[in-house]
Amino acid sequence: MKISLYFNYTSRSLLRSGQHTILAIFCVAVGVMAIVSLQLVGVMMQNSFTSNVRDLNGGDISVTAQNKxxxxxxxxxxxxxxxxxxxxxxxxxxxxxxGLSAVTPSFQQFNVTAVDPGRYPLISPPTFVAPNNGRVSNLLTNNGVIVTQSFIDRYGKKLGNSFDVYTKTNTGAGRTLHVTLAGIIANSGGFSQSSNLVLISAQDYQAAAPDSPVTYSLVDMITADAAHATSAAKAINQQFPLASTQTVTDLLKTQQAALDQINDFLEIAGLLALLIGGVGIINTMQVLLSRRKTEIATLKTVGYRRLDLAALFGLEAGLLGLLGGIIGAAAATGVSYIVRLLMINFGFNILFQLNPWTLAGGIVIGFGSALIFGLMPIAQAANIRPLNVIRELPAHKSVSSSILTLALLVTFSILFCALAIVILKN
Structure with a gap:
C-alpha cells in the first residue's frame, strides 16, 4: 500500500512539473549519451583492432621497407x-x-598493392562482395584488379569497369596501369584497415614498365610457432637493419597500448559530460522541489518524517534517472554510429557493434547519477520546516544546516568518485 502510494505521488508530481521534468530527464540523457556512445566506440575499436591481429599483420612476421x-x-x-x-x-x-588522374591531390590518392596472386594473402582469404565465389588467384589476371568496398563507395566504380590508374613511387618514378575491375572485397578481416585499396598482380604491374627495377616495400611471413617467429625476426633485423620487423605479439602490444589510451580519454570525456549534466540535475531538482514548499510542509504536518520525504523524492530522482538513462542509451546508439562514419572518413575502418552490457550499464549510470546529484536538493527539501513555510519566514543559515551542507558535499564527492571508479575501472 505504502509503495503504491509512493509511486502514485511520484508519477503525479513528475507530470505536474512539466518542463522541469523534461529538463531534468534531458540533463541525465545527455550525460548518459556522451559516456555510453564513447564507450561503444571504444568497444568497436577494441574488437576491430585486436580480434584479427594475425590477419592485420599479414602473417606472423611483417617486414616493412618503405624508405629503402x-x-x-x-x-x-x-x-x-x-x-x-x-x-x-x-x-x-x-x-x-x-590516383585516377595524372595529377591527383594527396587526399584523393589510394594505395595500389602489387602481389603474387598465388601466395597472397598468406592467412585468411578476403571476403568477396562480388563475385561471390571470387578468388585472388583467378581474378588478378590480364590487368584485372580487386578493390575494397571503401574504394567503390569513394570513387563510384562498378564491376567490369575499365579505367586508368596513375602510380608514383617514393623516388618519383611513375607508371600508368590500364586495368579492369574484376572483384570487390569487404573491408573486414585482414583488410579491415585497408581503406581505399587496389590489388593488382605483380606481373601486370611490372609489365606496365618492364625497364623499371622491381622493388618490394613489404614482406609477409608465416612460421610454425612463436619461437620460430622470434628467431626469424632476429635474423631479419641483422640482415636488414633499416627495415622495420614486426611480429604479431609486437602489433598486439602496440595496438593494445594505443587502445588503452584512447579508451581512457573517451571515458574521461564521457565522465566530464556526465558531471556537466549532473550540475543541470542539481539546479533543476532544486527549482522543482522549491516550488513545492507548501506541499512538503503539508506532508510533514500530516505525519511524514524526513526519511519518508527523502524516499519520495529519491524515488522521483530515480525515475528521472531511469527515463534519462533509457533515452540516453538509445541516443548513444545513433551517436556511436555517426562517430564510426566520421572515423571511416579519416581512414579507420571499424565494424558497427552494439554491446548490450554497455547499454544496460548506461541505464544504471543514469539511475545512479540522478540519485547522486539529487542528493543535496532532496536533503534540503526533506529538512524544510513547516512553520517557516506557513509564516513565510526566510530560511536562516544555522550552524547545523551548514554542517549538513558540508556533510552532503563530502558524501556527494565520495559517491561521485565511486561512480567514476566504476566507469573507469580504475
Whole structure:
C-alpha cells in the first residue's frame, strides 16, 4: 500500500512539473549519451583492432621497407629462411600511391598493392562482395584488379569497369596501369584497415614498365610457432637493419597500448559530460522541489518524517534517472554510429557493434547519477520546516544546516568518485 502510494505521488508530481521534468530527464540523457556512445566506440575499436591481429599483420612476421625497398636479390635471404625451416612461407608485396588522374591531390590518392596472386594473402582469404565465389588467384589476371568496398563507395566504380590508374613511387618514378575491375572485397578481416585499396598482380604491374627495377616495400611471413617467429625476426633485423620487423605479439602490444589510451580519454570525456549534466540535475531538482514548499510542509504536518520525504523524492530522482538513462542509451546508439562514419572518413575502418552490457550499464549510470546529484536538493527539501513555510519566514543559515551542507558535499564527492571508479575501472 505504502509503495503504491509512493509511486502514485511520484508519477503525479513528475507530470505536474512539466518542463522541469523534461529538463531534468534531458540533463541525465545527455550525460548518459556522451559516456555510453564513447564507450561503444571504444568497444568497436577494441574488437576491430585486436580480434584479427594475425590477419592485420599479414602473417606472423611483417617486414616493412618503405624508405629503402628490398630488391629481387634480397628475397634470396627469405628463400634461405624457408629452406632451413625458420619460416613456413612468405610473400613479397609492392605498395605505391595511386590516383585516377595524372595529377591527383594527396587526399584523393589510394594505395595500389602489387602481389603474387598465388601466395597472397598468406592467412585468411578476403571476403568477396562480388563475385561471390571470387578468388585472388583467378581474378588478378590480364590487368584485372580487386578493390575494397571503401574504394567503390569513394570513387563510384562498378564491376567490369575499365579505367586508368596513375602510380608514383617514393623516388618519383611513375607508371600508368590500364586495368579492369574484376572483384570487390569487404573491408573486414585482414583488410579491415585497408581503406581505399587496389590489388593488382605483380606481373601486370611490372609489365606496365618492364625497364623499371622491381622493388618490394613489404614482406609477409608465416612460421610454425612463436619461437620460430622470434628467431626469424632476429635474423631479419641483422640482415636488414633499416627495415622495420614486426611480429604479431609486437602489433598486439602496440595496438593494445594505443587502445588503452584512447579508451581512457573517451571515458574521461564521457565522465566530464556526465558531471556537466549532473550540475543541470542539481539546479533543476532544486527549482522543482522549491516550488513545492507548501506541499512538503503539508506532508510533514500530516505525519511524514524526513526519511519518508527523502524516499519520495529519491524515488522521483530515480525515475528521472531511469527515463534519462533509457533515452540516453538509445541516443548513444545513433551517436556511436555517426562517430564510426566520421572515423571511416579519416581512414579507420571499424565494424558497427552494439554491446548490450554497455547499454544496460548506461541505464544504471543514469539511475545512479540522478540519485547522486539529487542528493543535496532532496536533503534540503526533506529538512524544510513547516512553520517557516506557513509564516513565510526566510530560511536562516544555522550552524547545523551548514554542517549538513558540508556533510552532503563530502558524501556527494565520495559517491561521485565511486561512480567514476566504476566507469573507469580504475
Amino acid at each position: 625497398p628490398l630488391s629481387t636479390s634480397d628475397l634470396s635471404f627469405f628463400d634461405q629462411l624457408k629452406s632451413n625451416g625458420t619460416i613456413s612461407n612468405y610473400t613479397a608485396v609492392t605498395t605505391i600511391k595511386g
